[in-house]
Amino acid sequence: MARATARAASAAARLRFAQGALAVWTAAALTLAASQVLAATPPGTDPHPGDGRGERTVNEWLARMQDASRVRSYVGTFVVSSGNGAMSSARIWHACDGRRQFERIESLSGERRSTFRRDDEVLTFLPQTHTVRRERRESLGEFPEPLKPDESPIPEFYAARRVGSDRVAGFETDVVQVVPKDNLRYGYRIWSEQKTGLMVKQQTLDENGGVLEQAAFSELQINAPVSIERLSQMMAVPAGWRVEKPQAAKTTAAAEGWGLKASVAGFKPMNCYKRPDEGVLQWIFSDGLASVSLFIEDFDRERHVQEGVFASGATHTLTRRVQDWWVTVVGEVPPQTLQAFAAALERRR
Structure with missing residues (x-):
């Protein structure tokens, strides 16, 4: 999802x-x-x-x-x-x-x-x-x-x-x-x-x-x-x-139990939304020009089977399992930027 x-x-x-x-x-x-x-x-x-x-x-x-x-x-x-x-x-x-x-x-x-x-x-x-x-x-x-x-x-x-x-x-x-x-x-x-x-x-x-x-x-x-x-x-x-009318409730990553172990240079957190109808949390970052979104949801072994980095034009998508969650990172940035976000993401509670 x-x-x-x-x-x-x-x-x-x-x-x-x-x-x-x-x-x-x-x-x-x-x-x-x-x-x-x-x-x-x-x-x-x-x-x-x-x-x-x-x-x-x-x-x-x-x-x-x-x-x-x-x-x-x-x-x-x-x-x-x-x-x-x-x-x-x-x-x-x-x-x-x-x-x-x-x-x-x-x-x-x-x-x-x-x-x-x-x-x-x-x-x-x-x-x-x-x-x-x-x-x-x-x-x-x-x-x-x-x-x-x-x-x-x-x-x-x-x-x-x-x-x-x-x-x-x-x-x-x-x-x-x-x-x-x-x-x-x-x-x-x-x-x-x-x-x-x-x-x-x-x-x-x-x-x-x-x-x-x-x-x-x-x-x-x-x-x-x-x-x-x-x-x-x-x-x-x-x-x-x-x-x-798609539902998106504004929240914070900290309130949902998430944080970054280290910031990614230049990218600042902008917004965070919980999408109840999809069971997805979206955390958004921007450096003023480029933006990156982190999508987090419960891991489902039947649906979440392929980890990796995928490209479509200037947009890259990274998928990865993090403990009991499935993380998708998307942005018009190089793959190493998505990898830096994925490596820094941590569960805090």
């Missing part, structure tokens, strides 16, 4: 708000961290004024991209591809007014589904089963809260520099390289639209610079006339459809 849950959570961590079908907007994990800087930056303000694009710090680059996503409306077709050949796509409508955020995603590949977000409220419509999955973004547990500005580890573990320019979906962009300072995290290459700062393409890179996963707009309209009111109306649940 935890491994299936972990796979779903891993996909959701790469989404801006949806769970499951499509890894839309892989770069969300990056722009989340930028909100640490934006806490003191009014919307629409470039935190590093002037044209010295190559002089911005990693936080300043990310802040500019996050700022653009908060104040810009846009419509586009988004494509996610991984090094193993897997590919998925979706149509995205994003509307905002600087305060409220609305989004709609229509899958263009795989299972038919429509996902809507209104601030922290998320609805996923599954037409084949006439089912709507209603969740709160915080309750998902796969999209960690940003760290406080004075606790941000990003500059300690990442550096950023402008490495050139390019055209993506018809827009002139700055190409920014985000480089990790150790082997516990991946690097990123980001294409940021020059006028607005909006992120239009992102690659996750391995230690040799190879592309593990890519997410990009193939077609994009910035400042598109997307109606918040229309998107809100489309979130109404049709008559006769079943509404599911």
Whole structure:
């Protein structure tokens, strides 16, 4: 159960708000961290004024991209591809007014589904089963809260520099390289639209610079006339459809009897959730850009038979038995990072 849950959570961590079908907007994990800087930056303000694009710090680059996503409306077709050949796509409508955020995603590949977000409220419509999955973004547990500005580890573990320019979906962009300072995290290459700062393409890179996963707009309209009111109306649940509300009770690892013998450099605990309907505890960590989830459940010798590390694009999954429990560790990080978490996890009561 935890491994299936972990796979779903891993996909959701790469989404801006949806769970499951499509890894839309892989770069969300990056722009989340930028909100640490934006806490003191009014919307629409470039935190590093002037044209010295190559002089911005990693936080300043990310802040500019996050700022653009908060104040810009846009419509586009988004494509996610991984090094193993897997590919998925979706149509995205994003509307905002600087305060409220609305989004709609229509899958263009795989299972038919429509996902809507209104601030922290998320609805996923599954037409084949006439089912709507209603969740709160915080309750998902796969999209960690940003760290406080004075606790941000990003500059300690990442550096950023402008490495050139390019055209993506018809827009002139700055190409920014985000480089990790150790082997516990991946690097990123980001294409940021020059006028607005909006992120239009992102690659996750391995230690040799190879592309593990890519997410990009193939077609994009910035400042598109997307109606918040229309998107809100489309979130109404049709008559006769079943509404599911997954349960996730907020808790702490200590309260559930778990802890780490040693911390993993740069990763701080963000949230912890108990999922009674699945019998799973989820403990979430973040270094400000990458996130890791630990899923813990009772060991079942009939279901939990394969230990090891599994890869899907930039996402790695580690499964291991720990005494009477089964542990699944998932994140868009190198395998050694998951192994460090698994080795540090301990039962304290």
